[in-house]
Amino acid sequence: MTRLNLIDHNLCGPAIDACETATFEKFAQAFHAALVGSSFVPLGGMHDGGADGFQEQIFESSARASSFLQASKTEDFEGKIAKTIKRLRDFGRDPKVITFYFSVPVSTADQIEERFTNKEDITVRIRAKQYIETHINDNENTAQAFNSYLRPSITHLMEVGGIGHNREFPYESKTLCAFLGQELNRRRGNSSLLTTITDGLILWALEGTEPDKKIFMSKEDLLAKVEAAIPSARYFVRGVIDDRLAFLSSKTNPNGREISWHRKENVYALRFEERQKLINENIEEEGLFNSITDGIREHIRPLLTSKLVSLIPSITDIVHSCIESIFYRQGMALGLFIVDGPDENADTINMVDIISSKIDQLGLNASDRATAQEAVSFCLRKIIYAPNRHEHDYMLRLCNTYFILFALKNEPKVVEYFNSLSERLVIYVGSDLIIKAISEYYLPEQSKMVTNALHVIRKAGATLIMTEPALEEVFTHLHATTLEFEHFYSDIEIYIDEDFIPLIDRILIRAYFYARLGINTGKKAPAGWKSYVGQFCNHDDVRRKRNREGLRLYLCDRFGFEFEAKDLILKSVDRDDLSKLTFAIVAAREGRFSKGVQATKLAYNDALHMLRVGARRREDGDNSAPNPFGFKTWWLTHEKTVQRAATIVLGANRPRSIMRPEFLLNYIALAPSKREVAESYSTIFPTVLGVTLSKRANPGVLHEVLKSAREAFSTDNSRAKAKLNEFIDKLKTDSLRIYENNITSI
Structure with missing residues (x-):
């Protein structure tokens, strides 16, 4: 093995700490096989009612009788x-x-070995x-064992900005493939789902x-309650809340x-009939939740x-908390298992770490701890693998909530995944x-949609570049x-x-008049046009078309832009391709843009940006090896x-830029934080809210999610990783997709 293949010892310890039990096994x-040449198989096979991720597996040598291994x-x-x-003797x-x-670390390993022997x-x-x-x-195979199983858990340490992000688990290609697959399929947006969820x-x-x-709720209090429960609802709910409140309070519903709607106070309340209906539903749902708790x-x-x-009440709470944690960490695998029944996905559900961390909260001695842990494991196995009718109904409802x-x-x-993707992006901003x-x-x-989006991705670690042509x-x-x-x-x-402002075709003039009239502003109105332009650069310099340096610095x-000079770009691109692409752009725009020198110059600049992205990718070895994030270098524009x-001109096989x-x-930019998502899961899954939200599941959306999930989980990990690479680049460039939140094109 050459030195180039050696594993850095500084990575080995953190990787062991970061991986989960199933991965460590x-x-x-x-x-072990790389060191001694023997292979091991799970003791008793899978689905034996005692393993399946609820305790560490014991592995039995396939070559040497009475030889076993456990991690x-x-x-x-x-x-x-x-x-x-x-357990072996049992x-x-x-x-x-x-x-x-x-x-x-085990400092007294020799003494412990001798005592038990x-x-x-x-x-x-x-x-x-x-x-x-x-x-x-020791050899190539020991290093390969590290690369295959431990390295993925510390991938972030080898990326700029990765240290200190406290990642909780490595990426799961199949779950992410399921998400991106259904996002690509749902080109028309989420409008029906969002309407249904918002009303619910x-x-x-x-x-x-x-x-x-006299118990009412204002729109602001209502929004605060909703957004605390589901952080990702923050943006789409605010966009439709007025329409949905009007609809739900209308006779046309x-x-x-x-x-x-109590107009004078501008507050809302449930009507009597709806309160009675919800009371009846809540009684049913509370009854289901309580029957599950009693069963536990x-x-x-x-x-x-x-x-x-x-400690039964505390241990019962731990079981509920474990169910929440399964959905938080392994929701898709569990959802497919509950909906589709026993199959290979059961083997991907791992509970050892979850149960152990929850039991730690009880502060028990070793013997009592082992008893409590076995009780929790048994209970969860029963609910997941051999549920009664109420338990299956309960888990099915929670699965539907997870799919929502x-x-x-x-x-x-x-x-x-998207947080990590944004860390490595190199964006040429149009x-x-x-x-x-x-x-x-x-x-x-x-x-400030664009401003905030640029700020968020730059804060996450992305590189933003403004070129001299831009x-x-x-x-x-x-x-x-x-x-x-x-x-x-x-x-x-x-x-x-x-009323006249929307008729103005220049975006900066429209923005100026809105600011002057105090319409949707967050700052004191500008004194005049000269003052307005002066916020960005010297007005007289702009008017006389001189001294761009002030604008560049601003x-x-x-x-947070880095600046890239035109000379550097020209050295990196093929002049032949530049010429051909420039004239192809001019021809494609005929009829939409004025002809002449200015049109050719704009086309030339656009061709430079397009070719520069390809050149930068080659310089950085961008996507030369499989990775879950696709290309990192892009040109950000509505063009x-x-x-x-x-x-x-360049061929259909050339990657999009x-x-x-x-x-x-x-x-x-509009995604919730990991902390907010974790808090929302602890609010939803151990409570009646998790059961209630399942009724708001749109059957069409659930079908799309399940279809993509089944396709993703039917492939092996290598194929899932390749598809993930393909899916994410398609989603980045999808020009037909309808989004709930849009940046208006200029």
């Missing part, structure tokens, strides 16, 4: 050794040699964390209101008027010692987006806009009213003609 099997992430390594020996095995791999007449071998670190580079959340939020008792108590009571009976959250991007793996961002200067902070176009646009204002608007400025500082011209701005807005 697979690593230990591969690592564990427990701190109680002596207790684990004793328990494993007993299985009717006569163990002679057991090798234990522990993810923690003498006591049990079994050769016990301990391979702890320090042993793995010492032998990780409004009715849920208004529970407890009662006009006779096919379901009848469901809420009442009955499952665990016989397994507890008299000493632990008093999944479709709404309120899913931890989805949020984590002049149209820069002008749009400038026009947002006087808007309230929450309305700066030229922005400066020229400001110059032309200033002249137009002087010639057509300066003399009639006092007569411009709100834009680079305000938006569509350039891509069509490039396809004709233009990222649609709405992709960044909807999947990154």
Whole structure:
């Protein structure tokens, strides 16, 4: 093995700590086989009612009788050794040699080995964390075991900005494939789902209101309650809340008027009939939830010692909390298993780490801890693998709720994935987006769509680049806009009213008049046009078309742009391709743009950007190896003609270079944070709300999610990773998709 293939010892320890138990088990099997040449299979096979992710597997040698292996992430390594020996004998095995791999350092390994060997007449071998670190580079296969199973858990450490993000789990290609697949299929947007969910959340939020008792809720309080429950609802609910409140309180509602609007106080409440209906539904749902809770108590009571009976309420809460954690960490695998029945997806559900961390909260001694952990494991196995009618109904409803959250991007793996994607992006920002961002200067902070999107991705670690040609176009646009204002608007400025503003074709002039009239502004109105332009650069310089440097410095500082000179770009692109693409763009735009020198110059600049993206990708080795994020370098613009011209001139097989701005807005800038998603899961799944939301599931959307999930989970991991690469680049460039939140094109 050459030095180039050596594993950095500084990565080995963090990778062992970061991986989950199931992954550590697979690593230990591969690592051990690489050292001694023997292979192991799960003891008793799968689906034996005692394993399936609820405790660490014991592996039996396929070549040597009575030889076994176990990998564990427990701190109680002596207790684990004793328990494993007993379990093997309970299985009717006569163990002679057991090798234990522990993810923690064991400083007294020799003494523990000797004690158990003498006591049990079994050769016990301990391979702890320090042993793995010492032998990780013994041969190519030990290194490959690390690369296959441990490296994915610390991928973020090898990316710029990755350290300190506290990732909780490595990416799951199949779950992400399921998400991206259904997003690509749903080209027409989420309007029906969002309407259904919004109505359901409004009715849920208004529970407890009662006009006779003067208990009402304002729109602001209603929004706060909804957004706390489902953070990803923040943006789409605010966009439709007024329409949905009007609809639900209207006689034209096919379901009848469901809420009442008290106009004078501008507050809302449920109507009497709707309150009665919800009361009946809540009674049914509370009854289901309580029957599940009572069943949990009955499952665990016989397994507890008299000493632990008093902890039944706490252990019952832990079971509910574990169900929440399964959905948070492994929701798609669990959902498919519950909906489709037993299949290979059951093997992907791993509960060891979850149960162990929850039991830690009880602060029990080793013996009582083991008893409580077994009780929780048994109960969860019963609910998931052998449920009664009520338990199956309960889990099915929670699965439907999870599928809703999944479709709404309120899913931890989805949020984590797009956060990580944004860290590595290199974005050439188009002049149209820069002008749009400038026009947002006087808007309230929450309305600055482009500005906020650029800020979010830059804060996440993306590199934003403004080229010299883009700066030229922005400066020229400001110059032309200033002249137009002087010639057509300066003399009639006092007569411009709100109704006339939308008829103005220049975005900066429209933005100026909205600011002057105080319409949707977050700052004090500008004193005049000269003052308005002066916010960005020197007005006289713009008017005389000189000194672009002031504008460059302003834009680079305000938006965090790096600047790339035209000479550098020209050195990197093929001049032949540049010429052909320029004239192809001019021809494609004929009839939409004025002809002549200016049209050719704009086409030339666009061709430069398109070719520069390809050149930068080659320079960086962008996407030269499979990765879950696709290409990192893109041109961010609303321009569509350039891509069509490039396809004709440069070939249909050339990768696309233009990222649609709405992709960044909807999947990154407006996405909830990981913390918000975690809090929403703890609010939804252990409560009646999780059961209630399942009724709001749109059958069509659920069908799309399940279809994509089944396709994703039917492939192996290598194929899923390849599809993930393909899907994400398609989504970045999808020009036909309808989004709930749009950046208006200029």
